[in-house]
Amino acid sequence: MGVRVVVVGAGVVGASVARVLSRYEGLEVHLVDANPDVGWGVSKANTGIVHGGYDDDPDRFPLRAELCALGNEIWHRWVEELDVPHTWSGALVVALEGDQRRELESLLERGRRNGVPELRIVEREEALAMEPNLTQEVEAALWAPTVGQIHPVRATVAIVENAVDNGVRVHLETEVRGVKVEGGEVRGLETSRGFLEADVVVNAAGLRADELADMAGVEFPRIRPRRGEYWIFDRSAGPKPRRVLFPTPTPTSKGVVVTTEVSGHLMIGPNAEDLPPDAKGDVGNTAKGLEEVWERAGELWPRLPPRRLVIRTFAGLRPEPEGGDFVVGNTEVWGFVNAAGTRSPGLTAAPAIALRVRDALVELGIELREKGEWKATRRDIESTIDLGWRERVERARDDPLRGRVVCRCNLVTEREVLEAIERMRAVGVRTPSIDSVKFRTGATSGTCQGSFCRVRLVELLAREFGVPPWGVTLKGRGSEVGVGDVKVLLRGASTGGEGSEE
Amino acid sequence: MKDRREVRRLTCIVCPLGCEIEVLLDRGPGGDVRVLEVEGAACPRGREWAAREVTDPKRVVITVVPVRGGDPPTVSVKTDRPIPKSRIPEFMRALAGLEVEAPVRVGQVLASGVLDLANVVATRESRSMGRSLGERP
Amino acid sequence: MRSRVEGRRDVVVVGGGPAGMAAAARAAEMGLDVLLVDEGRRLGGILPQCIHPGFGVHYLGEELTGPEFAQRLASRVEDAGVDLLLDAHVPEVRWISHAEKGVRVLSPGFSGEVRTGAVIYAAGARERHRFEIGILGDRVAGVYTAGEAQTMMDVYGILPGRRVLVVGSGDVGMIVARRFALEGAEVVGVVEIMPYPGGLTRNVVQCLEDFDIPLLLSHRVVAVRGRGRGRVERAVLVRVDEGLRDVPGTETEVECDTVVVSAGLVPRMEVLRELGALIDQATGGPMVNDRLETTVPGVFAAGNALVINDLVDHAAEQGEQAAEGAAEFLRRGGIPATDWVKLRPGEGVKLTVPQLLSGERDVWVYLRVARPVRNARLSLRGAGKEVRLPVVRPAEMVRVKLMAGEVRRAKVGGREVVAEVYGG
Secondary structure, three states: OOEEEEEEOOOHHHHHHHHHHOOEEOEEEEEEOOOOOOOOOOOOOOOOEEOOOOOOOOOOOHHHHHHHHHHHHHHHHHHHHHOOOEEOOOEEEEEOOHHHHHHHHHHHHHHHHHOOOOOEEEEHHHHHHHOOOOOOOOOEEEEEOOOEEEOHHHHHHHHHHHHHHOOOEEEOOOOEEEEEEEOOEEEEEEEOOEEEEOOEEEEOOHHHHHHHHHHHOOOOOOEEEEEEEEEEEOOOOOOOOOOEEEEOOOOOOOOOEEEEOOOOOEEEEOOOEEOOOOOOOOOOEOHHHHHHHHHHHHHHOOOOOOHHHEEEEEEEEEEEEOOOOOEEEEOOOEOEEEEEOOOOOHHHHHHHHHHHHHHHHHHOOOOOEEOOOOOOOOOOOOOHHHOOHHHHHHHHHHOHHHOOEEEOOOOEEHHHHHHHHHHHHHOOOOOOEHHHHHHHHOOOOOOOOOOOOHHHHHHHHHHHHOOOHHHOEOOOOOOEOOOEEOOHHHHOOOOOOOOOOO | OOOOEEEEEEEOOOOOOOOEEEEEEEEOOOOOEEEEEEEOOOOHHHHHHHHHHHHOOEEOOEEEEEEEOEEOOEEEEEEOOOEEHHHHHHHHHHHOOOOEEOOEOOOOEEEEEEOOOEEEEEOOOEEEOOOOOOOOO | OOOOOOOOEEEEEEOOOHHHHHHHHHHHHOOOOEEEEOOOOOOOOOHHHOOOEEEOOOOOOOOEEHHHHHHHHHHHHHHOOOEEEOOOEEEEEEEEEOOEEEEEEEOOOOOEEEEEEEEEEOOOEEEOOHHHOOOEEOOOEOEEEHHHHHHHHHOOOEEOOOEEEEEOOOHHHHHHHHHHHHOOOEEEEEEOOOOOOOOOHHHHHHHHHHHOOOEEOOEEEEEEEOOOOOEOOEEEEEEEOOOOOEOOOOOEEEEOOEEEEOOOEEEOOHHHHHHOOOEOOOOOOEOEEOOOEEOOOOEEEOHHHOOOOOOHHHHHHHHHHHHHHHHHHHHHOOOOOOOOEEEEEOOOEEEEEOOEEOOOOOEEEEEEEOOOEEEEEEEEEOOOEEEEEEEEOOOOOEEEEEOHHHHHHHHHOOOEEEEEEEOO
């Protein structure tokens, strides 16, 4: 075998890199992540928007500007190839007063320079005709039809599944502790599961990309976590916009978005709160942050549903690199390639970043020849909720487990859950967790938030992974759903809480 | 001589009214309790309940017992008579190791004379796993 | 399974809990061809997980545990010759005409549409969860609704945690607290936002005082804390004032690994809402007439899908009423037209059911008060009726019979009966 490439970080960027590299003869591609499943870092909690590419100033942030517009284009193809749930709904950037309108004009100009097609400024009447529930205060809006939305974790899962299908090996729950560099060249990675030889290491470590670069002795801008909080409403709650609605952006942020996300729920968020550098795990929700989001969203969308129709709040961290631009390409250490600094629009740019990493390998003199056989497509788990009634009945008649509804709110059947579990195993998931099933099927993410079906998932995960039900986790080791069997404390025996053995 | 009299305050549970009842009692040298007066109860049932509650409080104990090979994997159980409240923790520990084989039917005695206090009776059925789910017996 | 599913039915009952079982049994006993569809693998709804006693005192005249009560009703369902479809989900009921509906069913055994003359919707309720009651902080493991915790423990045999904080002092919250205590877990407290306990005194005594479990009134949980992707480590509490607003500076933290949310139930309304039934904002259930027929002709509601009940006895009773309503609907080709009298909550009353009264029959009126009142005077203004009650509490449904003649009095006036409660 030729060149061993280890991609660190199985988020959407790392996954995209792995997929792109899986296409070439002579590369042995490994994907490493500390999390129990793919897409659980920065990729997990964001708006899922595939941006148009008009936000990023090509003079100040040339990589962002180029890779966002290109990424948008590639996503149009990838969502079809990989069967990723998506909508190409387009977006309106809403200006509320005179000087915001000037900002729209500069966005239009940037979009033009970045090669974004079909941009147009629409006047108040047209904006209101497009979105009748938009604030009456609207003065004008930038209409960007190329903007879309994807489910970011399902997208990452899709990419990884396809990459694995094409020979990529995934190592989950594998924490990188050191990068071995000899004579200015990468040799491998010290991990929690032992040494992993590597000729090339791709740094797609998201929030911790600076730390990984430090391990290799490579200069890298510091990364600060920027927290964003979100509200999600019940599927029945409206009115919902047809398009993604942005406020006019500020220098730090694209602002609080009002959108109908891919699975049909009204969603608002995020705010932008800079946290200290050591708070890279702090994804808690705060009253202050959520109130800020509510207020900002109300400025665009005055008819927000009542709070009792909120089904979930969540928060995510974006990696904010000093300097503000992506950091992609070769470094002073031969074989250490960055694919990092992926603040917004990192999700959009991910496929384009992956192409840049491929180019970096070529720059290193690695010869890349396309494989004769490479599978470009992958099918998603078919969701019952997306089917019409006749199809639902046909499926259930063919397969009884397609007729057994586990998650009532999102109509997820036992077959979908079992298929999710099978696919979890295929990408190397070791620890049974409910969130892995949730992200693949939508189970537990509806109106009741799992109070009916979580325990059914526990039952199925326990059976399929061969662990006791209390050893099933919510989101990986340390989050076991129980502490043991119901008599464990009365017996005074040691508990099975930590005991989810592989 | 030490005063052995004391007043116990209880909230009556006989009916939704929830009377605040005071019971004056006399504690004998052997720990035996004699009720001298019951005040505040709106009805005779309340008075009776309060007197019993201070002299010899008892409860029916409700728990579950694991069922090997059962669907579901537990059955709910109750004691066939109330047991002294003070002995509930001990009783629960005595049951902690109990596990039974499927199937279990409602009314089946799963343990007899536990601590010489009560029998433990199933209140829910558990079938053998072999039978297909949803099938009726 | 014995059941025949295909073919048109007189009545399809959706939901096999106490209300649905009683409805199906009663309808079949009246000679109707009945199919009962339930999501569970066995009948009973939430009863099998409610292993404590206290069920059936009014309806069956003896005190049973939840599973025993379910067993009794299930035998009656079987004896009555009801056809059963278990493990079956009803995502939709389709309107065909006022006299014909299509109940769409997905199940491992049968999937398709069942035609029927009448539908009794008794699909129960769901529990309010942490995100609906504003518990922020970390989204870690160890936060469960009360029913979920009961199911884990008392059906699947999983102990959810060892140091437990219960949010909400309704009967369910207190009963779950006792279950944890019995199994050797430490219950660090039951937190109640109101200044009085939400459930029965009996449960305050037998569930909390018996086990020395602290009850913390006028407090709420604002956040849970835990590390990374782990488990709950602490809960953050705050005191609230009379207006239920947080009192600044009163935050305290409690160590626990489990938070059980028992913050009330919400009727499951997706199917009825899609069907076009009017929903009563006060009950969260459908608006119904005195046959428990919703505003969609031929579709009846009972149990927690109608209004959140405190007693299983009421749910079962509503099931029987709905069955009788459905039988009348089928016999007469629809409920006769009339000038309906509206029943609505007034002073001191939160909700009333049923909302429309014909004056052609006596009717059980269910209502809940807004706050506890001793020596209460319940007035049904418009019907000229007044009832004295020693005590009323929000936790306990008040049930009074209104005579046909009393309802007819309102037909002369404003066609309205207003339920009001006053002290003294």
